[in-house]
Amino acid sequence: MAFKAKMERSAKKKGSNIILALDLEARSTRTLLLQSIKLLETVHPYVCAVKLNHHLILPLGLFDGVQKILKKTIAYELPTIMDCKINDIGNTNRVIAENYYNAGFDAVIANPFVGWEEGLEPVFEIAQQKKRGVILLCYMSHKASWEGYGQIVKKDDKKQLPQYVAFAQKALEWNADGVVVGATYPEKIKEVHKILNDKVPIYSPGVGTQGGVVQSTVEAGARYLIVGRTIINAPNPEKAAKQLRDTVNRVKQ
Amino acid sequence: MAFKAKMERSAKKKGSNIILALDLEARSTRTLLLQSIKLLETVHPYVCAVKLNHHLILPLGLFDGVQKILKKTIAYELPTIMDCKINDIGNTNRVIAENYYNAGFDAVIANPFVGWEEGLEPVFEIAQQKKRGVILLCYMSHKASWEGYGQIVKKDDKKQLPQYVAFAQKALEWNADGVVVGATYPEKIKEVHKILNDKVPIYSPGVGTQGGVVQSTVEAGARYLIVGRTIINAPNPEKAAKQLRDTVNRVKQ
Numbered sequence: 001m002a003f004k005a006k007m008e009r010s011a012k013k014k015g016s017n018i019i020l021a022l023d024l025e026a027r028s029t030r031t032l033l034l035q036s037i038k039l040l041e042t043v044h045p046y047v048c049a050v051k052l053n054h055h056l057i058l059p060l061g062l063f064d065g066v067q068k069i070l071k072k073t074i075a076y077e078l079p080t081i082m083d084c085k086i087n088d089i090g091n092t093n094r095v096i097a098e099n100y101y102n103a104g105f106d107a108v109i110a111n112p113f114v115g116w117e118e119g120l121e122p123v124f125e126i127a128q129q130k131k132r133g134v135i136l137l138c139y140m141s142h143k144a145s146w147e148g149y150g151q152i153v154k155k156d157d158k159k160q161l162p163q164y165v166a167f168a169q170k171a172l173e174w175n176a177d178g179v180v181v182g183a184t185y186p187e188k189i190k191e192v193h194k195i196l197n198d199k200v201p202i203y204s205p206g207v208g209t210q211g212g213v214v215q216s217t218v219e220a221g222a223r224y225l226i227v228g229r230t231i232i233n234a235p236n237p238e239k240a241a242k243q244l245r246d247t248v249n250r251v252k253q
Numbered sequence: 254m255a256f257k258a259k260m261e262r263s264a265k266k267k268g269s270n271i272i273l274a275l276d277l278e279a280r281s282t283r284t285l286l287l288q289s290i291k292l293l294e295t296v297h298p299y300v301c302a303v304k305l306n307h308h309l310i311l312p313l314g315l316f317d318g319v320q321k322i323l324k325k326t327i328a329y330e331l332p333t334i335m336d337c338k339i340n341d342i343g344n345t346n347r348v349i350a351e352n353y354y355n356a357g358f359d360a361v362i363a364n365p366f367v368g369w370e371e372g373l374e375p376v377f378e379i380a381q382q383k384k385r386g387v388i389l390l391c392y393m394s395h396k397a398s399w400e401g402y403g404q405i406v407k408k409d410d411k412k413q414l415p416q417y418v419a420f421a422q423k424a425l426e427w428n429a430d431g432v433v434v435g436a437t438y439p440e441k442i443k444e445v446h447k448i449l450n451d452k453v454p455i456y457s458p459g460v461g462t463q464g465g466v467v468q469s470t471v472e473a474g475a476r477y478l479i480v481g482r483t484i485i486n487a488p489n490p491e492k493a494a495k496q497l498r499d500t501v502n503r504v505k506q
Contacts, residue, residue, distance in 0.1 A: 025348060029316075053345055058352035061314035063282075085340050087364055089395040092306055095278060099311040111340055113366050115397025142342040144368025154405040154413070 003107050003133025004177045004201070006079050007224070011048040016245040017218075017252070019081070020047040021205065021228030022069070023055040032056065033065045037072060039237055044076040046241040051226055052105075053083040062103050070104040079106040085137060086110035086123060094122035101126065107133030107177060112170045113148070124174060133177035138192055139164040141182025141206030164188060168195040178203050178224075183212025186220040193221025207244070209233070214244065218251040256360050256386025257430045257454070259332050260477070264301040269498040270471075270505070272334065273300040274458065274481030275322070276308040285309065286318045290325060292490055297329040299494035304479055305358075306336035315356050323357040332359040338390060339363035339376060347375035354379065360386030360430060365423045366401070377427060386430035391445055392417040394435025394459030417441060421448040431456050431477075436465025439473040446474025460497070462486070467497065471504040 001009070011017050020043055026032040036056060050073050052066065060066050073080045082105040086093050093114070100108050108127075110120050120134070127134045139149045149164050164181070171179045172195070179196065181189045183206035193202060204222035206212040208230025217225060227244055234240035254262070264270050273296055279285040289309060303326050305319065313319050326333050335358040339346050346367070353361050361380075363373050373387070380387045392402045402417050417434070424432045425448070432449065434442045436459035446455060457475035459465035461483025470478060480497055487493035 023345065053341070054349045054352070055345060057311075058315050058349065058356075061317055062311050064314055064317065083341075087338050087340050088306070088336075089393060092276065092308060096307045096311065099307070103311075111364075111366075113364075113401035114393070115395075115400030117397040118395035119397040119400070121397075140342060140367070142368075142371035144370040144372040144374075147368030147372070148366035152407040154407075160407070 002131055002177075003079070006106060007049060007133075007178075007201070010077070010079055011224070014045070014048045015249065016046055016048045017224050017248050018047045018241060018245050019049045019051050019203070019224050019226045020231060020241070021051045021053070021083070021226050022232075023053055023228040024232060025055060029059045029065060032059055033068060036069050039232065040069065040072045040076065042238040043231060043241045044078060046238070046245045047078065048224070049079040049081060051081040051083050057082075057084075062099060066103065074104070081105065081107045081109065081133075081135065083109045086120070087114045090118040090120075090122045093120060094126060097123045097126050101130050101132050105132070107135055109135045109137065109180060112136045112167045112174075116174070120174070135178040135180060135203060136167060136171045136174070136176045138167045138171065138179040138202075139181045139185055139188045141184045141210050141212065145182060145185070164192060165195065168192045171200050172196065176200055180205065180226075181222065182206040182210075183217040183222065183225065184210055186212075186216040189217060189220035189222050214247045215251050218248055255384055255430075256332070256380075259359060260302060260386075260431075260454070263330070263332055264477070267298070267301045268502065269299055269301045270477050270501050271300045271494060271498050272302040272304050272456070272477050272479045273484060273494070274304045274306070274336070274479050275485075276306055276481040277485060278308060282312045282318060285312055286321060289322050292485065293322065293325045293329065295491040296484060296494045297331060299491070299498045300331065301477070302332045302334060304334040304336050310335075310337075315352060319356065327357070334358065334360045334362065334386075334388065336362045339373070340367045343371040343373075343375045346373060347379060350376045350379050354383050354385050358385070360388055362388045362390065362433060365389045365420045365427075369427070373427070388431040388433060388456060389420060389424045389427070389429045391420045391424065391432040391455075392434045392438055392441045394437045394463050394465065398435060398438070417445060418448065421445045424453050425449065429453055433458065433479075434475065435459040435463075436470040436475065436478065437463055439465075439469040442470060442473035442475050467500045468504050471501055
């Protein structure tokens, strides 16, 4: 099954559009692994997928500790996304994607800024071969996002447009499985959603700790909410995840 | 000693401006590690630094196999650069930089596209605390580099300029330890060198296999040549490294 369909099935089955971002920090790798596993055990009923990034890959090792986490996500039938923000030359991008797919991830996140030829083309090729997903960055959640993602760029035909609009157009052209737009910028979600309609789903990080609000994010057109610190650092992560899931479901109605 | 000075000292001491890029591929992690170590053992007299990227980090593990490689580079007194092309939000960028610096790397490569506030600011902060380096991408060596690095962008004052010029200006403003400009685009090296003069050295990947030519790259203003496949895949890597070193030194005179 293709990644986009896998995500839809999981969201429907779990009745949730929340993706747990396991972006943890801990003093020891042992604690880091134990906390990640514990979070998965308590939070898994309320989420439809899990996202990992370098917070876990670097200290735990992709083919070492991370495998124990992926074993859990498989047991819970949760699709996994590797938030590696691929942005190297094609030869290296291919190696990165192969490693993450071979390790068990269902999708990778990549930066369209790197372009197609000898850039992301090999990533999309391997994704298609292995029936995995590629999600593209479109507008990130942090303050300086305007510097790159928000800048005005010129197209070949001398037309001017915001960078994130150019990226959304590339997502359509390259047949991406999703785009990332920060929940801290609901007006950008709305604009991107107008371009993509429901052809390419919007993944939105940044609700809670970073300042994004569930209602405006979902109403603007975000399909999946990627949530890390708001669940992870909550006094009761299980309760926080459940509340987030319920809030999204209420707004969707 | 600061990273920029460390690189200058190493280049002078070794009489070489070649940086070995250990971007290897192998069927097993055991072979990958053995080949990397063997390359270092034969090539180290002809290079002034070593660059690693995800080719080794993902299969070998940063705190596992990669440590054996870093033990060798320390023994050979070769500064090490982690080509991780950091481009996440600040909180994650900080964790990435901390991991690589704590693992023993002297510098990281980052993408200025992510911007400053809640972007690369924490990376530069930690680099300064730990006296390590940050090298910024300016124009990459692959074919699609024009899509992002070569696009025309508008500044606040409505002035238009190429993206790589904007990145070179950020490198000065942020006091970066170096910029990356592909050897496949010597005219871009020349332009960037005019902006940076000798304040920020240019690191240039892409000679040989990717099509860049040593003479035009060095004459355009590149200080360090990052070389991977041209050495790695040579019938005699030692000879290839020595020849490259000598060619650069001849052109420099």
